[in-house]
Amino acid sequence: MEGWDPTTKSTLTQIPLLTTRAGPRDGAAWTQRLKEEYKALIAYTSMNKSKDNDWFRISAANPEGTRWTGKCWYIHNLLKYEFDLQFDIPVTYPATAPELELPQLDGKTHKMYRGGKICLTVHFKPLWAKNCPRFGIAHALCLGLAPWLAAEIPILVDSGMIKHKDDTASSSEDQNQ
Amino acid sequence: MRSRIENLSNLATSVPIHRSKVKDMSAEVVDSNPYSRLMALQRMGIVENYERIRKFSVAIVGIGGVGSVAAEMLTRCGIGRLLLYDYDKVELANMNRLFFRPEQVGMTKTEAAVQTLSDINPDVVFENYTLNITTVQGFETFMSSLKNKSFDPNKEGSGVDLVLSCVDNYEARMVVNQACNELNQTWMESGVSENAVSGHIQLLVPGETACFACAPPLVVASGVDERTLKREGVCAASLPTTMGVVAGLLVQNTLKYLLNFGQVTPYLGYNALKDFFPTMEMKPNPQCSNSACLERQREYMLTKPARDAAAREKMEAEALSATECPIHAENEWNISVVDDSEVSGSDVGSSGVLPEGLTRELPTADVYTDLPASDETSTFDDLEELRKQLEALSS
Numbered sequence: 143m144e145g146w147d148p149t150t151k152s153t154l155t156q157i158p159l160l161t162t163r164a165g166p167r168d169g170a171a172w173t174q175r176l177k178e179e180y181k182a183l184i185a186y187t188s189m190n191k192s193k194d195n196d197w198f199r200i201s202a203a204n205p206e207g208t209r210w211t212g213k214c215w216y217i218h219n220l221l222k223y224e225f226d227l228q229f230d231i232p233v234t235y236p237a238t239a240p241e242l243e244l245p246q247l248d249g250k251t252h253k254m255y256r257g258g259k260i261c262l263t264v265h266f267k268p269l270w271a272k273n274c275p276r277f278g279i280a281h282a283l284c285l286g287l288a289p290w291l292a293a294e295i296p297i298l299v300d301s302g303m304i305k306h307k308d309d310t311a312s313s314s315e316d317q318n319q
Numbered sequence: 320m321r322s323r324i325e326n327l328s329n330l331a332t333s334v335p336i337h338r339s340k341v342k343d344m345s346a347e348v349v350d351s352n353p354y355s356r357l358m359a360l361q362r363m364g365i366v367e368n369y370e371r372i373r374k375f376s377v378a379i380v381g382i383g384g385v386g387s388v389a390a391e392m393l394t395r396c397g398i399g400r401l402l403l404y405d406y407d408k409v410e411l412a413n414m415n416r417l418f419f420r421p422e423q424v425g426m427t428k429t430e431a432a433v434q435t436l437s438d439i440n441p442d443v444v445f446e447n448y449t450l451n452i453t454t455v456q457g458f459e460t461f462m463s464s465l466k467n468k469s470f471d472p473n474k475e476g477s478g479v480d481l482v483l484s485c486v487d488n489y490e491a492r493m494v495v496n497q498a499c500n501e502l503n504q505t506w507m508e509s510g511v512s513e514n515a516v517s518g519h520i521q522l523l524v525p526g527e528t529a530c531f532a533c534a535p536p537l538v539v540a541s542g543v544d545e546r547t548l549k550r551e552g553v554c555a556a557s558l559p560t561t562m563g564v565v566a567g568l569l570v571q572n573t574l575k576y577l578l579n580f581g582q583v584t585p586y587l588g589y590n591a592l593k594d595f596f597p598t599m600e601m602k603p604n605p606q607c608s609n610s611a612c613l614e615r616q617r618e619y620m621l622t623k624p625a626r627d628a629a630a631r632e633k634m635e636a637e638a639l640s641a642t643e644c645p646i647h648a649e650n651e652w653n654i655s656v657v658d659d660s661e662v663s664g665s666d667v668g669s670s671g672v673l674p675e676g677l678t679r680e681l682p683t684a685d686v687y688t689d690l691p692a693s694d695e696t697s698t699f700d701d702l703e704e705l706r707k708q709l710e711a712l713s714s
């Protein structure tokens with residue numbers, strides 16, 4: 143964990159750890175794991191809200207809890223940039239981490255794999271491997287997605303690759319005039 | 320000039336030649352026989368029965384720089400059936416590698432591959448699956464396609480003889496590992512490093528050799544300072560040369576395994592910068608986190624007495640056929656040969672020291688003593704209740 147900022151570290155220690163090593167094909171054990179995932183997500187979301195640092199919404203898109211969809215956002219220069227967030231729970235979960243996708247950014251940055259999967263190889267995958275099965279979805283968001291957004295969004299905005307939604311609206315109005 | 324124009328217009332109007340299917344592989348040396356050079360392997364004493372290759376089914380997962388070339392090699396060798404899996408499409412960025420052509424951009428890799436390969440050899444039966452094997456649904460289709468025995472109903476075990484993993488990420492390798500452990504299916508893994516100057520192939524026999532989850536995956540150190548490799552960004556480098564070499568090593572090992580000649584390598588690394596080819600064996604990890612792997616390990620241990628007896632019988636048979644007289648009539652220094660089959664020097668336990676030039680890609684999981692089951696959460700332990708709670712936070 144060396145190299146991580148103290149805030150992320152202290153946040154991380156407050157997200158409940160998971161204990162059940164089970165994936166989506168493990169029946170009752172997966173239900174148990176899913177409960178732990180929810181508890182960790184609830185704790186993390188409430189913590190973010192209490193610190194006025196709310197930055198994502200996520201919910202299961204199917205009853206089995208194998209596909210998740212939601213939103214995440216990042217504030218840069220006092221403007222809020224919001225993106226769709228989605229991922230599947232892989233069959234080998236939790237041995238392998240979920241591959242977090244921001245489909246709207248697909249093709250806009252090279253720090254991304256096909257389909258908008260963000261690159262987690264260097265900063266996150268070794269941590270996940272080391273902490274299996276104690277890390278879950280909440281940890282992946284905290285240690286995988288949050289630092290990725292913090293590193294990439296300012297660059298994407300400053301280079302003009304992404305525009306704020308008000309910005310694009312006004313520029314299209316300009317064209318209409 | 321006129322003849323040149325005629326020649327060119329002839330070329331333009333000529334239709335591509337499609338060869339018809341061949342019923343039996345012939346060893347006859349004529350220009351029109353696509354298998355004469357392969358059947359010659361028998362005459363040269365390398366392969367006992369080459370035509371057996373038409374009975375084999377091979378599944379290739381990942382039709383990229385390595386998988387597509389491996390598929391072409393097996394097609395040209397006249398393999399019986401190829402199952403191809405990939406979810407990606409052909410892009411112009413793939414053109415620095417072999418096999419795919421610019422006019423195939425936009426097609427799925429599996430369709431483009433079948434298009435080219437069935438032209439090259441119509442005798443091969445192709446099955447293409449455009450899906451992501453890491454999702455729950457994709458995995459089910461993957462498993463059932465491997466189990467399907469319609470090609471050879473009498474085959475023992477699963478419906479395929481070998482699975483080749485030619486994927487470019489850890490997640491997909493773990494999925495192939497999961498499927499093969501559950502099906503007790505022998506498979507081979509291949510990989511090329513992100514900096515394009517090293518690669519490896521590995522044989523995985525469930526229960527007998529280390530599975531992919533037994534230990535963090537190995538990579539061949541490239542001879543460059545590792546820290547300099549962790550560049551920002553994910554645009555991996557690739558070379559048609561390294562990928563071609565690895566595909567060649569992979570299919571060579573496949574042919575040796577299927578047609579039963581030479582030594583099948585358990586692990587072969589390739590370091591392009593130093594022309595270094597490390598090799599090693601890995602035993603399964605008795606504490607492997609994959610339960611299917613542990614089950615295969617138990618089964619393998621149970622068959623040990625039978626295996627030992629068979630090995631002894633074979634040794635005795637060989638000894639009998641060998642010349643009866645001692646090789647050396649005198650043994651002044653009392654030199655004797657010690658059996659070293661049990662303690663192989665190059666063997667590396669799953670957690671043991673690695674030979675020079677090999678490193679691990681990921682750390683091992685820290686060992687945690689399992690926390691006592693948390694009872695304090697019993698107040699809300701209903702899944703639906705938890706889901707609603709998160710929903711409430713999100714509103």
